[in-house]
Amino acid sequence: MLEIIIVEDNVEQREFLREMISRYVSFEELDAKITLDTASPDEVMEYLKENNNGNPHLYFLDLEIAGEKVSGFKLASTLRENNPFDEIVFITGHQDLSLLAFEYRVKPLDYIIKENWDNVLASVRKDIKLTLKSIEKRNIVDTKIFVYKIRNQYFNIPINEIYYFESVINKPNAVIMRAKNQIVEFRGSLKKIEEYQKKDFFRCHKGYLVNLNKIASFDMNLGEVYFNSEKTIKCLVSTRKSRDIVKILKKF
């Protein structure tokens, strides 16, 4: 069951939200329930400590709790750190605010601007449905993902979006991941990744670990593998590994 938690310091608005959500949930017979509505972030933390039952959560958080912007951010960051799979939706009165830091740190499902209450309710309903759907999806589909850690946060990416991993000169404990539309540096070593991902990845060079599924072509003379037809994404292959990679690619 999905537990819905509302944090909003304006009593009137909170009651209204609770009323509308519970009516919606019971009308649509959704597997969800409002388990807590409160004005205080501390109460949320206490509730979570006491009710650690493994249920997924959906939070509706007011960003400006008790006039202080920080507490909303702190609460959301802590929630995210504690459970990476819970969904968080921000509700804010400020239309023109940049929420970049929130988006990045908390990865909210949505943020809703309190302007037109009809729109707010529509968004709330949409978010509940989305959350339920993603829970369902999580239980069924098991796509291969790669998990990496930056600070204390875990990030994941489907393996079929990764082109290759690269070691970093001067930094023995760092790895750069080159993936579709992104380049990320994190702490780790090619050797460890290679150990865990033996099936899909191949160490074709001292400094590179390539995703075999993503290789488009291989130039033996130049000693380079390419990951797209324009040959713009590429990495080096050592002479020693050239023959191995030809063999492996033939099998693939």
Place this chain on the structure above:
Amino acid sequence: MIFKLEYLEYFINTFIVILIYFSLKKSLTPSKLLLGTLFTFIITFLTASFVRTSELLDVILVIGISFFYKMSSEKNNNSAVLFMISSVYVTMINSMVYLITYIAVNFLTLPKEEILVWTGTGTCFFILFTIYEIETYRPVFRIFYPEYGYYNYKSGIITVMFTLICILSSSRFFFDYNQLQLSIIEFVIIGTISLVGYFNYIVIVNKESRDILLEQQKQESIFEKHVDDVKTYYQEILSFKHDYQNILQSLGVRILKTGDEDLIKYFNEITKFSGDVIDSNDLVKKIDVIKDVALQGIIFSEAIKAQKKGIDLKLSIPEEIDSMGSLQMTMTRIISILLDNAIEETEKISGKYIELGMISYGKQGLDIILRNKIGMENSDFERWFEAGYTTKGKGHGQGLAIVQKIVQEDNRLSMQISKNDDELSFIVRVENDC
């Protein structure tokens, strides 16, 4: 004159000293090599026929070189010191190899000459290795370089070492000790003096960096004052705008009371325009959560630069950002380059704003996130990191490469770049190990 193995040793020793000397001077060319060989022959011949000890000739050489460079107008005349370093280094290696060879062959009971040959070969190997890898070991030699007048004491230490070795080596003609004892004594003396010299060096470098730090603090306080001044001016302008808005509002009420429709219409038009001007964001207030003056300053000036081009720099900094410490200069550089790039990029498209977010993790570090929209012609993300790829004119587009280089050189920094539809995000992470 009868040929003796000792002469060969003289020859090899002098020759490798000259080799090291030239490679330290970065002038090891074939012609110099030839000259060196010729020179070595002469020296060996002189030594063998008259002096019978190479150290005396070394001393004469050093004096000669010093004299020559004093005469010549070359400013950076550390040649004498370099020569002495080479000499000391060769003696050191020689002693070390001798000791090792001695211990190794002691059980095999080889004749004295053979030990000498082995020592020579070993030393040669070491020296060739040193020359081959001279750039790697240059910092070690550099401890003794008198690059600034400041470190003149280094040449002093070298000279002391050199003199001691010369005296020691020459003294074997008066005292009766063998090559083994000599090697041990030389080894210990060079080791001790090097250590003392190294600690002295550390003390002096420490003092120098303290001086630099003091100077930096002084500059920072000046800079801080400057930023404060600018902020005060900005605040004054803001309060003026605020007053002006108040005046307009009360004027509006009066005008409304007159009922003159033409006037009301005209007034509304004017106030709509000034409303846009007045409605500037409260940058000063938002920027105050950044406690690092340099960072604050650079963001402030970039924000004003952006504003002039009609771009809104939206800040998203939910918590206080502490001083950057030793990373201050690096971070200011990175942020200014990234913001400049973003401003240049955003200028070309509609819906002009750039978002800058900062998340503090206390002592553990900081994340800086920059997000902006990109135009169609720059959407080919995959090509950006190809060498020389830029859609701008000559001299532009180096920014990204520079930032990448800075980040890769510092162990505390890492970067993430990602593209999502027409949005581009940069994340620079600072991770202090603690």
